[in-house]
Amino acid sequence: AILWTYSVSSSTSLMPYTFGILGYASAPIMLIAFVALTNGLMQRMLDVSLRHPEARTMPALGALIAGRPGCVFWNFVQVGIQMLFLPCILRFAIKALKQLVLPASTDGQVHPDRAPGVWGHEGVWISLMMAALLVVTNVQRRFKHAAAVCKATCLLNILQVLLVVVQVSLHLGKGGATASQPEPLPPSSFGTSEPQDRGYWLGGFTAISTFCYCYCPVFIAVEGMQELRDRTEAGKALRWSAAGICMIYIIVGCMAVLSWGWRREYEFFDELRPGFLGRGANLILFLSSSVDAFITSVSLNQRLQDTMNPTFDAEDWGASACARWFLYSLPSWVLALLMLCFVPNLSTLVGLMAAFIGPLAQII
Numbered sequence: 001a002i003l004w005t006y007s008v009s010s011s012t013s014l015m016p017y018t019f020g021i022l023g024y025a026s027a028p029i030m031l032i033a034f035v036a037l038t039n040g041l042m043q044r045m046l047d048v049s050l051r052h053p054e055a056r057t058m059p060a061l062g063a064l065i066a067g068r069p070g071c072v073f074w075n076f077v078q079v080g081i082q083m084l085f086l087p088c089i090l091r092f093a094i095k096a097l098k099q100l101v102l103p104a105s106t107d108g109q110v111h112p113d114r115a116p117g118v119w120g121h122e123g124v125w126i127s128l129m130m131a132a133l134l135v136v137t138n139v140q141r142r143f144k145h146a147a148a149v150c151k152a153t154c155l156l157n158i159l160q161v162l163l164v165v166v167q168v169s170l171h172l173g174k175g176g177a178t179a180s181q182p183e184p185l186p187p188s189s190f191g192t193s194e195p196q197d198r199g200y201w202l203g204g205f206t207a208i209s210t211f212c213y214c215y216c217p218v219f220i221a222v223e224g225m226q227e228l229r230d231r232t233e234a235g236k237a238l239r240w241s242a243a244g245i246c247m248i249y250i251i252v253g254c255m256a257v258l259s260w261g262w263r264r265e266y267e268f269f270d271e272l273r274p275g276f277l278g279r280g281a282n283l284i285l286f287l288s289s290s291v292d293a294f295i296t297s298v299s300l301n302q303r304l305q306d307t308m309n310p311t312f313d314a315e316d317w318g319a320s321a322c323a324r325w326f327l328y329s330l331p332s333w334v335l336a337l338l339m340l341c342f343v344p345n346l347s348t349l350v351g352l353m354a355a356f357i358g359p360l361a362q363i364i
Helices: 008-022 026-051 058-101 122-139 146-170 201-214 216-225 231-260 276-308 319-342 346-363
Strands: none
Touching: 008 026, 008 058, 008 146, 008 201, 008 231, 008 276, 026 058, 026 201, 026 216, 026 231, 058 122, 058 276, 058 319, 058 346, 122 276, 122 319, 146 231, 146 276, 201 346, 276 319
C-alpha cells in the first residue's frame, strides 16, 4: 500500500505528456522495462535484508554492506530524494488547489495566470501551502495510522483514474490544447530546437525523466517491508504494487493521448474541464499530494531530531519541547520554500530529482 500511495497520484498526471512524446505504444514498454529493472535490483536488497533481520532500514543495510560509509551514503540518498521530492509534491498540491478554487474562464478552462487580485501571484499560493505544512507538522510530530491512510489513498488513486477516463471519454477531442494526431512511436530523433515540435530535444529528456520520479518510492522498500506481518512476502508485495502502478499509468497515458492527441500539458490535470469530474480528479491530487508532503516532511524532521536529540520525547507538549520541535522542522521547510521560489517550474523540479536519482541508483 505504501508503494501504491507515495507519489502515484501526482505521477499519474504526468503520464499523458510522457506517452504523447514517447509514443503510446513504445512508452508503456519503456515504463514496464524501467519498473522491472528497478524491481529486480530492489529485490536483491530485500533478500539481503531478509538474511540479516537487524537491517530494518536502507541506511542499516548500507552499513551491513559497506560499513559506516555505506550508512552515510544511504542516509544521504534518502534525505536527498525526500528533500527534492518535497517541493515537487508541494508544487503539485498548489497547482491542484488552483484548479479547485479558481473560477473557469469563458473557454471553460481554469487559467491561474488570469486570476483576479492577489490570487494571480504565485507567492500567495506558496505562502498558504507552506504555512499549512509548518502548522500541521508541528501539531502532528509523527505519522500515525499509516496503514489506514495508505489504503484509503490507494482507493482514491483508483477513483482518480476512473474520473480521468470518464472525463476524457465524455470530452473526446476537447482537451485544453488543440487536438494533435497521436503517434505510437517516439520521433526518429530529438534534434529539433522548436518547442512546439514533438522532436524537441528538451521535451524528450523531460518525458524520460518522469520515469525516475514516478517510481521513487522503491527507495523505501526495505522500510516498507517492516510493515508486513510476513516479511518474506515483501517481494510479492513489491511485484504486485509495481503491476498496479504500471496499469494505472498506462491506462491514463494511453487514454489521454489516443483521445486528445500527443500534444498534452506537462501536468495533464490542468487540462481537465472544471466540472464534477475534473475538480474531483484535482481534489484527489490535492489530498494525495498533501499527504505525501506531510509524510515526507515528518520523516525529514524526525531524522534531524534523531540526529540532534535522540532522547527527545515526541509526546512532550511543553513550551520548551514545542520550541525545539519547531527548530527541527525549519531546515526542511526553509529548503522547500527556497526551491519553490527559485525553481518555480514543475518540470525543472522533477528533472532535478531525476538527475539526483539516476546516477546514485546506478551506484547502488
